[in-house]
Amino acid sequence: MWQKNKPYLLLLPAISVIVLLFFGGLFDGLLKSFGYFPAIGETRFTLTAYTALLRSSEFWESLELTLRVAMLSSLLAAILGAGIAISLFMLNKSANSGGTQIWHRLFQLPLTIPHLVGGYIIVLLFMQSGFISRIFANLGMIDAITEFPVLVNDSFGWGIILTYAWKEAPFVSLLIYPVLSRIHRSWRDVARVFGASNWNFIREIVLPVILPAWTIATFIVFVFTFSAFEVPFLIGVTYPTVLPVYSYQLYTSGTLADRPEALAVNIVLAVLTVLLGLVVYYFSKRWNVLKGWD
């Protein structure tokens, strides 16, 4: 009995903390989003916050921006990440030197930088009076710093998208690389014998092999960028903002009456994230990603 339940019991302390703090907070948010807020004397359950939200144009514009940013960020990160992983893999297979280790570390560097810091670095580098713009102006490549293209705080969200692409690409490559490293060296030799070029080899063998892990990684990035706050807050524009920032603005706008609406935004975010998570789970089940393929 003890042997059978041991792993669960050992996990108990960690799980209780998560359940208490995480689900506690989520549940509290859910109650408040239904207008149940005893601290200000509201004890009825209503759907007012949700109907107000779905009727406001801010919410829809915000949702559109959030989806656009999350999709483009995850697509770019996926392409970049796969590029990095495959390049490293080919480098490894063709050369047996210590040099590849350095490349590995270099590409993993962005993983160690927190998002907030990353976002701020991008601001300092790319704002019109930023570091790069000044270098250009001093070199005479542009006459005035105002000629430097607007890359941060732009209304399309390119600044946010590029920041995420740069931050998440190493994460994608990190998830793909273990799968790649299982490709036997002999396969490449066999492919060569049959006259396959590098490109044929990548297309016919490497891509199909990494596809499951690649899709999952992209989904994870999508879900993350969908609900992250700090980068859009620093690099976004005042209006429209992504949903997490919109929720923050509602929450901090000073009146307690807006609380339910702010939390309703969070609940909508959480529900969408869970739905996306289920989609990922369904695919991973179907493709047996988590099983070996020997």
Next chain:
Amino acid sequence: MKNYLVVTSGILALSLAACAQQDPTSNAEDADNLLVDDWQQVSELAAGQKVNIYMWGGSENINRYLDEWVAPRLKEDHNVELNRVPMSDSQDIINQLLDEKSAAKTAGSMDIIWINGENFKTAKDNDLLWQEFSGQLPNFNDYVDQNAPDIASDFGEPVEGLEAPWGKAQFVFVHDKNKSENPPKSMEELAQWVEANPGQFTYPALPDFTGSAFVRHVLYETTGGYEQYQKPAADIDDLATQLEPMWDYLNALEPYLWREGETYPESLVKQDQLFATGEIGMTMSYDPILAASEVLKGRFPESTRTFVLDAGTLANTHFLSIPFNSSAKAGAMVAINEMMSPEAQTAKLSPENWGNLTALDLDKLSAEQQQAMNDVELGAATLSLDELEEHQIPELSADYIEIIEKGWMENVAKE
């Protein structure tokens, strides 16, 4: 293995229990005594207490003044340990207190809070503050003009002893005299200046505190003065129509702002950064001496100067308060009293420390204390205290602010 499990579960249970444990010093009886005891007894109770001060942490100067000037002296003179907890917005302090109140947490972690008028009203309406303590503080009784309108009420809300004045602030515009020799003297002139210098002006996106204050100046000057806004918002019929000229002014300004008004800096910190790097030619501050301390630090150019409008700029008093569930009320009282002492207020005035105007009444100070205040070098960027004094106009009542901040999103940012 089994032991390990028992230990971890035990630790978890204990830590959860600790969260819920009551602090013996915070029971109601003791707390009520603090309001009638003589100061000597309060000081004795405070000795050895650790006091957490929750405050906006966005200014290096303010943080340094607290950590390096106030805290060591409190430790030395009163054996009170002051621990500063930085918050990104004073609204967060109120949010946390509200949550603690709904969770019925009687031994809170906040002992002193620094809040603005808008938050004060929320806190007062929801009973988040302790009781009327300021009358107990010797420095409040000795040096403060308690009947002055800006001490007796905070953004139109009667203070009733729930908070103690810590300093005064006045809104000033900050500019670079090499870029604009004759700064504008009214909102109308400002609009002309902005049109003549496209891309050189912006203001932080509301609900930023300073951005919101800028918009209030626009309100006063485009809708006929401040007097009418001294009564609650609910008493004005047809407020929406009355605010129209303000939105029109701001929207007319928008195409000539930084980045054509497509976006606004999300905080004053970002706006100051833009000014420091020369991307914009004007910024603003609710602190008339702050520009001088930024020059001292080398962030702002030497040619930085400040100016006020002919019709005056907003001035207010900022206060310190003690939350209902503070676990070290005696220590909090001693710390607040210390921060109101003439020495601490004089140090606070210096741009090298913070550069914040005093909340004390100069006439109540001794000759030496007045001399010490007047000797503080305020820096070339700062206007004289007389000039500031002559151009002060009062804040409006807090319920307008909410209406303006919401309306700004709707009428300006969205357009």
